[in-house]
Amino acid sequence: MNTHSDIERRERLRAKREAALHRPVIARHLSDGFTGRWSRRQWAQASLFATIGMLVAAIVPGFNPQAPATVEVTRYSMALPLPPLPTARRTGQHGDSWQIVHVQRGQTLGKIFEEHGVPASTMHLLLEHPGVKPALTRLKPGTELGLDLPVNGGLRALRFDRDDSHRVELTLVGDEVRETVIERPTETRTVVISGKVGRSLYRSARKLGLTGSHVNTLTDEMFKYDIDFREDVGANDRFSVVVEQTWREGELIRTGPVLAATFTTGDKLHSGFRFERNGKPEYFTADGRSLRKSFIRMPIPYAxxxxxxxxxxxxxxxxxxxxxxxxxxxxxxxxxxxxxxxxxxxxxxxxxxxxxxxxxxxxxxxxxxxxxxxxxxxxxxxxxxxxxxxxxxxxxxxxxxxxxxxxxxxxxxxxNPLSITMPPPEPLSGAALAQFRTQTSTALERIREVENIIYADVGDESKSNERVAKKTDGAKPRPKA
Missing domain, CATH: 2.70.70.10 (Glucose Permease (Domain IIA))
Incomplete structure (x- = not known):
């Protein structure tokens, strides 16, 4: 009896095992030991296989039944006409065929003409015109020249600036040169430029728009007898310079010499004003005494x-x-x-x-x-x-x-030249002193007005070490100073 029961039980177990072996793997694993509720391991396995399936479907288009089919797009091309060549250039008339050239260092008129395919005979014809040779044979770097070069011909015209207010245009008509002078109005503005020395007086002044020549005027002509620029000048010391700027058509074309300047070292203010005495420009204090000493103690520098x-x-x-x-x-x-x-x-x-x-x-x-x-x-x-x-x-x-x-x-x-008291230079007097006071009476006031605006709060360390303020008095004739 017991033996028969054991045989039946073994048969049932073998049948179950055979059935389980023929089921799909996922189903077999999920059903092993299934009691009506999934275990944590079964949920993790199901999630893993589901995630893998979605990734495969997303990466491989063939697994995505909703992947859109490739749509053939019809492409069209259109021939757009180019803008027509200006009539002026096609017919040889004056128009927009001007080419502007800025002279580089070492360039000559001959080299410029050669680069643009203008023959030397044309250049000689232009240079033979009265008043042209001095202006075109010594070209400075930065000089602007205009060449009228049509697409189907040679040089038609050349233009250049004779001075700040006049432009000359030379037109070639056969072997004849016709000259036209075009007036270009300029405006002169008196400007006060003010700043702090910072790390370098030269660098600060250049950033504000002053030239190297202006800086040399301050250090070598105006204040060299009163200020040791190697030892006495600090980063917070201030300078203000009055210059005249020439503007043309909204462009700054020239800055004149220093007309007046102040330099503050510590609490001491040094000032100087430009004035021509006997036809020679010099710099004087506000009371008409020359800033330049009569004698140099050392005729050899740094000896x-x-x-x-x-x-x-x-x-x-x-x-x-x-x-x-x-x-x-x-x-x-x-x-x-x-x-x-x-x-x-x-x-x-x-x-x-x-x-x-x-x-x-x-x-x-x-x-x-x-x-x-x-x-x-x-x-x-x-x-x-x-x-x-x-x-x-x-x-x-x-x-x-x-x-x-x-x-x-x-x-x-x-x-003894090292110990003698050198005689002071002759101060201005009489008519020269009166003229000097007339010309310089407003310069110091203008500098003070600008400095009061810029340095109203000298203790504010957050302010920039260098600023520029400009005050103009309109287009005024340049003073003889």
Whole structure:
């Protein structure tokens, strides 16, 4: 009995196993041990297989029954006509066939014509026209030229600026050159440019629109006697400059020289104003005193003093004697400058001084420069300006090496040029002073007005170190300053 039951039970189990083996894999796994509720493992397996199926259907278009069929798109092309060539260029009339050329460094009119296919014979024909040669044979970099070049012909016309207000147009008609002058109005504006020194005076000034020449005017002409720009100037020191700008058709074409300027170092204000005295521009203080000193103490920049004024043992003679000047050591060929405005009194060989120059500065003041290697381009009797190169360092005469022997005399008496109080230059007086005050009366007020706007709160560190303010007084005639 028990044996029969065991046989029946084994048969039932074998039948179930055979049925299970013939079922699909997924169904078999899901049904193994199924009690009417899925286990966590069965839910995870079902989700995994469902996700894989959706990814395959999305990636492989063939598995997506809703993938759209490829639609054939009909393409069409249209021939659009190009804009017609202007009649002026087709018929050889003046029109939009002008080509503008800006002269590059080293370019000549001949090179420009060659690059544009204009024959040399045409260039010579234009240069033979009166007044053309001086303007076109010395072209400066940046000069603008206009060439009228039609597509089916040679050069028809050439134009250039004769000056700021006049443009010249030369038209070629056969072998004839016809000139037309076109007036181009300009406007002059008086402008105040103000800023702080920052890291570099030169860089700050250039960013504000001043040129290198303007900066040199401040440092080498106006304030060099009163400000040491290497030691005395800080980042927060201020400068303001008055210049005149020339504008044409909305474009700045030129900025004139410095008419007035102020420089503030710490709490000290330095100011200067440009004025022509005897036809020569100079810079003066507000009360008419020249900013330029009458004499330069060192006729050689950055030279080394090797022998002072007074009694010493002569290096050549070996005797003790009075040294009536001072010696500056420098390399042979170093330029020697005139200590002040003067008339050349003597140029030539002078005993132990060797090659020497003597200058007469007037009012009893004379200077001597000895031991030169060669002279400058001046002769006795000529008038020269302070700073003019009168010769070059050498070792001529009684000398043991290249240096400059410099003497300073007052009414024929030798004085120590390092300690003597130099005479001040002649201040403006009379009619010149009155004219100066008329021309400069508003300049300082204009600078102060601009600075009051810009530096109203000098303690605000968030403000930029460099700003520019411009105030114009309209188109006014340029003052003689």
């Amino acid at each position: 080394r003093l090797t022998s002072g004024f007074g009694t010493r043992r002569h290096p050549v003679l070996g005797t003790s004697r009075m040294h009536k000047g001072v010696d500056y050591a420098a390399g042979t060929g170093t330029p020697i400058m005139a200590a002040g405005d003067a008339r050349v009194q003597f140029v030539g060989w002078k005993g132990g001084y060797g090659r020497a120059v003597i200058l007469d500065h007037g009012r009893g003041y004379t200077t001597l420069y000895g031991h030169m290697s060669k002279f400058g381009n001046y002769k006795a009797g000529q008038r020269i300006s302070q700073g003019a190169v009168i010769g070059y360092v050498g070792s001529s005469g009684m000398s043991t090496g290249p240096h400059l022997h410099y003497e300073f005399r007052v009414n024929g008496v030798h004085r």
